[in-house]
Amino acid sequence: MNAYTLDRLxxxxxxxxxxxxxxxxxxxxxxxxxxxxxxxWKKDERWNDAARFWAKIFAIVFLFGVVxxxxxxxxxxxxxxxxxxxxxxxxxxxxxxxxxFAFFLESAFVGLFIFGEKRMSQxxxxxxxxxxxxxxxxxxxxIVATDAWMQHPVGYEVAGNGSVQLNSFWxxxxxxxxxxxxxxxxxxxxxxxxxxxAALGAFYILSKKQVEYGRLFLKAGVVVACIGSIWMIAxxxxxxxxxxxxxxxxxxxxxxxxxETEEGAGITVLGQPDVDNQKIDNEIKIPRMLxxxxxxxxxxxxxxxxxxxxxDHPDNxxxxxxxxxxxxxxxxxxxxxxxxxAFWLWRGKLYDTNWLLWLVMIAFPLPFIANTAGWMTAExxxxxxxxxxxxxxxxxxxxxxxxxxxxxxxxxxAGMYTLLSLLFIFLILRRIENGxxxxxxxxxxxxxxxxxxxxxxxxx
Amino acid sequence: MxxxxxxxxxxxxxxxxLGAGIVHFIVGRTDDEREDVISAVGPVWDGNEVxxxxxxxxxYFAFPVLYSAGFSGFYLPLIMVLWMLIGRATGIELRHQMHxxxxxxxxxxxxxxxxxxxxxxxxxxxxxxxxxxxxxxxHYFFEPLWTTFTVTANPGILDWFTVLSGVVALVALAVxxxxxxxxxxxxxxxxxxxxxxxxxxxxxxxxxxxxxxxxMNLRDGIxxxxxxxxxxxxxxxxxxxxxxxxxxxxxxxxDKAAFVSxxxxxxxxxxxxxxxxxxxxxxxxxxxxxLTIQNASAGAYGLSVGLIWWPIGxxxxxxxxxxxxxxxxxxxxxxx
Numbered sequence: 001m002n003a004y005t006l007d008r009l010x011x012x013x014x015x016x017x018x019x020x021x022x023x024x025x026x027x028x029x030x031x032x033x034x035x036x037x038x039x040x041w042k043k044d045e046r047w048n049d050a051a052r053f054w055a056k057i058f059a060i061v062f063l064f065g066v067v068x069x070x071x072x073x074x075x076x077x078x079x080x081x082x083x084x085x086x087x088x089x090x091x092x093x094x095x096x097x098x099x100x101f102a103f104f105l106e107s108a109f110v111g112l113f114i115f116g117e118k119r120m121s122q123x124x125x126x127x128x129x130x131x132x133x134x135x136x137x138x139x140x141x142x143i144v145a146t147d148a149w150m151q152h153p154v155g156y157e158v159a160g161n162g163s164v165q166l167n168s169f170w171x172x173x174x175x176x177x178x179x180x181x182x183x184x185x186x187x188x189x190x191x192x193x194x195x196x197x198a199a200l201g202a203f204y205i206l207s208k209k210q211v212e213y214g215r216l217f218l219k220a221g222v223v224v225a226c227i228g229s230i231w232m233i234a235x236x237x238x239x240x241x242x243x244x245x246x247x248x249x250x251x252x253x254x255x256x257x258x259x260e261t262e263e264g265a266g267i268t269v270l271g272q273p274d275v276d277n278q279k280i281d282n283e284i285k286i287p288r289m290l291x292x293x294x295x296x297x298x299x300x301x302x303x304x305x306x307x308x309x310x311x312d313h314p315d316n317x318x319x320x321x322x323x324x325x326x327x328x329x330x331x332x333x334x335x336x337x338x339x340x341x342a343f344w345l346w347r348g349k350l351y352d353t354n355w356l357l358w359l360v361m362i363a364f365p366l367p368f369i370a371n372t373a374g375w376m377t378a379e380x381x382x383x384x385x386x387x388x389x390x391x392x393x394x395x396x397x398x399x400x401x402x403x404x405x406x407x408x409x410x411x412x413x414a415g416m417y418t419l420l421s422l423l424f425i426f427l428i429l430r431r432i433e434n435g436x437x438x439x440x441x442x443x444x445x446x447x448x449x450x451x452x453x454x455x456x457x458x459x460x
Numbered sequence: 461m462x463x464x465x466x467x468x469x470x471x472x473x474x475x476x477x478l479g480a481g482i483v484h485f486i487v488g489r490t491d492d493e494r495e496d497v498i499s500a501v502g503p504v505w506d507g508n509e510v511x512x513x514x515x516x517x518x519x520y521f522a523f524p525v526l527y528s529a530g531f532s533g534f535y536l537p538l539i540m541v542l543w544m545l546i547g548r549a550t551g552i553e554l555r556h557q558m559h560x561x562x563x564x565x566x567x568x569x570x571x572x573x574x575x576x577x578x579x580x581x582x583x584x585x586x587x588x589x590x591x592x593x594x595x596x597x598x599h600y601f602f603e604p605l606w607t608t609f610t611v612t613a614n615p616g617i618l619d620w621f622t623v624l625s626g627v628v629a630l631v632a633l634a635v636x637x638x639x640x641x642x643x644x645x646x647x648x649x650x651x652x653x654x655x656x657x658x659x660x661x662x663x664x665x666x667x668x669x670x671x672x673x674x675x676m677n678l679r680d681g682i683x684x685x686x687x688x689x690x691x692x693x694x695x696x697x698x699x700x701x702x703x704x705x706x707x708x709x710x711x712x713x714x715d716k717a718a719f720v721s722x723x724x725x726x727x728x729x730x731x732x733x734x735x736x737x738x739x740x741x742x743x744x745x746x747x748x749x750x751l752t753i754q755n756a757s758a759g760a761y762g763l764s765v766g767l768i769w770w771p772i773g774x775x776x777x778x779x780x781x782x783x784x785x786x787x788x789x790x791x792x793x794x795x796x
Contacts, residue, residue: 063553070513073517077520077531078532081532088521092522092527096520103513103514104776112784163524
């Protein structure tokens with residue numbers, strides 16, 4: 001494997017792994033604020049316990065997000081130095097703003113929310129929770145804005161040395177692509193967070209322990225997941241689709257598996273793309289649907305891959321096609337599952353309907369897959385460009401770093417992240433095992449006296 | 461300038477929690493004592509480390525050429541720094557997830573080892589910047605970890621000079637971290653922290669002098685800025701004064717003053733190095749290929765925009781930290 005391939009592989013691996021954590025923190029933060037608000041509004045201490053419990057889970061996820069996130073910023077320089085030199089004057093802005101406006105905020109308030117509750121009033125604690133939410137969501141915006149510039153470059157000019165330089169700050173920050181991508185992406189994070197809360201609720205109810213908290217989790221989770229799942233298709237998913245159709249038509253053709261330009265194009269629901277023979281095998285198709293969704297007319301012309309020069313086609317069409325279809329397929333399943341669950345909840349039957357609780361419980365990994373597939377659609381769809389229409393990916397990697405060195409670090413990351421995964425699973429399972437009502441018994445940090453007096457926890 | 465301030469902020473702030481990690485096993489003999497050490501840095505390390513990220517981001521948009529040259533050139537050590545940062549963060553944060561002596565011991569070890577290695581790597585990195593790197597005319601270079609350990613046209617990350625600066629950083633941060641722990645703890649941990657400051661102080665003085673001598677022998681013209689502006693000799697004089705102050709306050713038991721002196725010492729060492737290099741930001745072995753303030757920076761519009769939002773963001777951030785440090789003020793309660 002050459003250095004270019006390994007650079008891509010390393011970035012893809014580290015960013016995919018990293019994003020498993022932020023999507024959960026960005027999804028859990030609003031859930032925690034909702035629980036905290038309910039605690040104050042309904043004067044119900046159980047919601048406070050629920051908020052505290054999820055805050056402890058949040059803290060673990062947040063830590064893993066931080067430690068896997070630092071390598072992302074570094075890798076722009078270490079592995080993609082030619083790209084950084086080309087575009088650093090623009091995308092460095094949003095990345096630096098993330099550090100300055102979001103990370104400082106998060107790092108200060110996350111600790112305060114978890115360890116500082118006893119030092120402040122309930123209202124102040126709610127406010128600190130809100131600041132955590134704002135911090136994580138701001139962080140998300142700056143990253144999405146960075147990616148959006150690479151998808152749809154705006155507010156730049158080409159300088160004398162061939163690099164791009166910023167010429168409009170507000171164009172960069174208010175890039176229409178960023179706004180559309182952001183509302184879609186944050187909906188995805190909310191789906192991940194609410195599914196996790198609902199799934200743990202279902203687990204507690206089914207396993208007949210912590211049932212009282214299980215019901216709270218399930219109720220909060222299902223309501224938010226229902227709204228979030230619908231949001232992902234309409235309006236936000238549709239808006240994202242419109243963006244791609246208008247600015248990256250070749251990407252649309254590849255992700256839909258449209259090889260030929262046609263009027264009244266259908267949408268492929270299932271099927272395997274055969275790129276060599278320019279067709280879809282075993283195709284199940286809804287006629288004219290793609291024309292309608294994209295251009296709002298049943299007979300509109302949709303450009304196929306044959307309308308674009310081959311060197312501008314995304315370099316991995318099948319993977320792009322599958323990523324997109326996995327995302328949409330899962331999104332559809334989410335809506336069905338959560339609308340049914342919400343209806344059962346409203347009728348007061350959900351807590352006793354075991355088959356549905358089972359489905360809610362085992363569904364928790366699916367939003368992680370859907371979010372990953374969504375980002376793969378965006379990033380593989382952008383290929384062969386690093387900056388769409390301006391700068392090709394093959395020009396962006398570090399020219400002096402040899403493939404052997406990259407292999408070394410890629411393997412190192414793989415090993416390190418395997419260890420981190422084991423640790424993460426262990427710690428989260430332990431929290432789940434301890435449950436929401438035992439929090440006061442396992443009070444941690446800052447009370448070393450209590451900690452030292454306590455014998456080692458059994459049954460871990 | 462901004463980047464320099466941010467890097468200095470990172471060194472001074474994260475320096476003390478790094479330093480706490482270096483001396484973790486020296487000042488914390490028992491599990492409870494080490495718990496005190498972790499409690500002293502626990503609430504603040506993450507915020508301190510954000511300075512590194514913020515500095516990296518600022519470097520990225522203000523000096524894209526420097527960022528790309530430096531980061532790809534120091535490829536291996538930087539990726540290893542990332543691994544150490546992962547180890548250290550998990551060490552601090554996961555220790556208290558479970559109350560079991562073996563679990564504690566494992567994370568204490570991870571925390572301490574990664575802190576020690578990070579300090580050496582940072583010192584060596586700074587040494588590389590002062591010494592110069594084998595940059596080509598396109599402003600790219602790549603250094604293996606070591607070649608012959610000598611300063612030649614084809615150096616590695618580690619040679620006699622950068623190893624020396626790594627050791628200086630290790631000792632300086634150990635003193636700095638101990639000074640911080642002396643402020644934040646009581647009892648035996650406090651006493652041992654003071655002892656470490658007082659003992660390592662002699663090593664620090666010796667190493668500071670050695671590194672200055674080393675720099676002078678490194679290459680011609682490295683002190684040119686000092687010859688042009690003799691007033692700048694005030695910097696090394698102040699460095700010596702700060703060293704003296706650390707000892708003086710340490711002996712008098714004034715932990716806070718000793719810690720402040722240590723902060724100033726680190727800041728002045730950095731200022732001295734930056735002044736010597738100016739206007740270069742990353743000197744090359746062949747001076748014609750060096751990166752300077754001018755040829756490494758981004759477009760004027762981007763920089764001026766940055767100058768508007770940056771102070772706003774930092775002012776807000778300082779507000780948070782003021783609040784945070786006030787919330788966690790005072791000594792940690794001793795477990796023993």
